[in-house]
Amino acid sequence: MLPGCGKQPGRTNGLDKGMIQMSDNSFWNQLKWTEDGLIPAIIQDVHTGRVVMMAWMNRASLEKTLETRRTWFWSRSRKKFWMKGESSGHVQVVKDVAFDCDGDVLLMQVEQTGAACHEGFRSCFFRSVNSDGSDFFETEERLETPEAIYGKK
């Protein structure tokens, strides 16, 4: 029997009543979650190769990400689901989801709209350490101010 066969769709987890049952198949069995039920997801711009951010997913947000092809995360500080771009409009369209040899990190290729960083930079990694490790400098230009991004609505 193929993984997941014989399962009824429509498992509810508080997120989406139409969600596909994916509990027993082989992809999900590869993943290891933290004690808090989370896994880090590295987000990379599929066109430029720029790593734009890393955030955490729980199982429901990963299911939602695969279902909708938009990135959904779990905010540890706010304890809530959020879709990247829900406030800013800077959504990420997911083109590929990879996972590492230990099954405890995800790497997603996305088409990024606008600035990925809430501070208005293309990437959250807009600062690098200088050569002796004592200080840092900005490596990207700011595309937009946070006020311009979040004042839009």
Next chain:
Amino acid sequence: MLPGCGKQPGRTNGLDKGMIQMSDNSFWNQLKWTEDGLIPAIIQDVHTGRVVMMAWMNRASLEKTLETRRTWFWSRSRKKFWMKGESSGHVQVVKDVAFDCDGDVLLMQVEQTGAACHEGFRSCFFRSVNSDGSDFFETEERLETPEAIYGKK
């Protein structure tokens, strides 16, 4: 006064007696560590843009990484320092160290020798999920067998 000025070099932390004092300067003040004193480090091939792995660093391993320009990590399972390539020879020469807007993730550009993955793939992210999220497939060719890598010594 420049960050770190007036400090004596040679702070010992059990790793390297010649380590530079970097406690009070501005780069280090940007970083946030987990309760266990760790920070995730995403490792990207500077030439190809391929994300090859993610692993955890503590403060001492990050200091050692900046000092030696080789990647040093903290193994949570083995509770020990390790230098990438110490067994395999597949070292990573660090060309850039960036950190994200929240200061809780590092992104390092490296020159990677050979396979980054202990399973013999160029990247640890050698598997991707298929389109309906039910299964996965390999996206890279294996460069070497683990036996060839770790049997070399």
